[in-house]
Amino acid sequence: AQTVTQSQPEMSVQEAETVTLSCTYDTSESDYYLFWYKQPPSRQMILVIRQEAYKQQNATENRFSVNFQKAAKSFSLKISDSQLGDAAMYFCAYRSARGSGTYKYIFGTGTRLKVLA
Amino acid sequence: GAVVSQHPSRVICKSGTSVKIECRSLDFQATTMFWYRQFPKQSLMLMATSNEGSKATYEQGVEKDKFLINHASLTLSTLTVTSAHPEDSSFYICSARLGSYRDTEAFFGQGTRLTVV
Numbered sequence: 001a002q003t004v005t006q007s008q009p010e011m012s013v014q015e016a017e018t019v020t021l022s023c024t025y026d027t028s029e030s031d032y033y034l035f036w037y038k039q040p041p042s043r044q045m046i047l048v049i050r051q052e053a054y055k056q057q058n059a060t061e062n063r064f065s066v067n068f069q070k071a072a073k074s075f076s077l078k079i080s081d082s083q084l085g086d087a088a089m090y091f092c093a094y095r096s097a098r099g100s101g102t103y104k105y106i107f108g109t110g111t112r113l114k115v116l117a
Numbered sequence: 118g119a120v121v122s123q124h125p126s127r128v129i130c131k132s133g134t135s136v137k138i139e140c141r142s143l144d145f146q147a148t149t150m151f152w153y154r155q156f157p158k159q160s161l162m163l164m165a166t167s168n169e170g171s172k173a174t175y176e177q178g179v180e181k182d183k184f185l186i187n188h189a190s191l192t193l194s195t196l197t198v199t200s201a202h203p204e205d206s207s208f209y210i211c212s213a214r215l216g217s218y219r220d221t222e223a224f225f226g227q228g229t230r231l232t233v234v
Contacts, residue, residue: 043208045161045225091160103214104151105223107160 002027004094006108013082014116020067021077021111023092030054031097034068034075035105040088048090051075053097079113087115119145121213123226130201130233138196138229140211146191147213151223152184155208167194201233 003026013019025034036048051059051068058066063083067076079086092108120143130136140150149168153161165181167173167188175181183205185197194213198205208230212223 043155043210043228045210045212047222050222103149103221103223104163104166105161105212106163109160112158 002029002032002094002096002106004092004106004108006092006111008111009109010112010114012114012116013079015082015084017082018078018080019082019113021079021090021092021113023075023077023108025073025075025092025094027073027094027096029096029098033095033097034066035093035095036064036066036075036077037091037093037107038086038088039091039110045091049077082115084115084117087113089113119143119213119215119224121147121211121224121226123209123211123229125229126227127230128232130231132202132233133200135197135199136201136231138198138209138211138231140194140196140213140226142192142213142215142224145213145215147194147215148191149214149223150188150194151212151214152186152194152196153210153212155210155228157208161210164196198231201231203233206231206233 005024032053034051038046049061063080065078089110091110094106122141124139152164155161164179165173165175167186169191173186188194210228212225214223
């Protein structure tokens with residue numbers, strides 16, 4: 001079975017600085033997707049960024065980028081120029097790209113990010 | 118992105134009664150919907166996966182007779198918590214996928230906070 005581990009329950013960053021959130025996962029599959037979701041106080045899950053395992057190039061979305069190390073099964077999220085609105089719970093998630101077609105998501109335990117003004 | 122709407126956003130019910138939560142995909146047809154439960158400051162735990170027109174597949178440890186899931190149409194899935202008890206109080210989130218292709222994303226509803234008194 002696949003597992004997703006986020007070892008940082010809470011992180012703090014100064015506004016305008018850069019912060020990196022860690023995520024490791026375990027799988028025997030070679031074809032899968034990895035995601036970072038943001039959950040603000042409203043509890044709405046917002047997709048931040050996604051990475052396909054077969055793509056070696058790290059995904060980027062504006063101030064958000066990932067460091068995907070497939071061999072090490074590591075998938076960290078870097079937030080540059082942190083803003084107050086980035087404060088939220090961040091979840092790392094795994095989804096298989098094969099199987100029956102239901103493609104379940106497996107979430108990590110989350111990292112609470114605080115942005116200090 | 119596509120919109121998934123949950124209703125109600127908050128509900129309080131008396132112990133022993135049943136409560137229904139709706140999950141609608143507003144601008145797309147969802148072949149697969151997922152139901153999650155999230156305890157305070159914890160991750161999302163998948164409860165069940167439902168495909169339109171077929172019975173839901175429940176995760177291990179989830180009581181299917183207590184958490185009834187119906188996915189009667191491509192735009193609506195419902196979760197009914199039967200004979201609710203205070204320990205069922207939680208935050209419930211649904212998500213919906215458009216199609217069954219490997220790279221199709223899932224979109225999340227805004228969640229429903231259930232309080233059983």
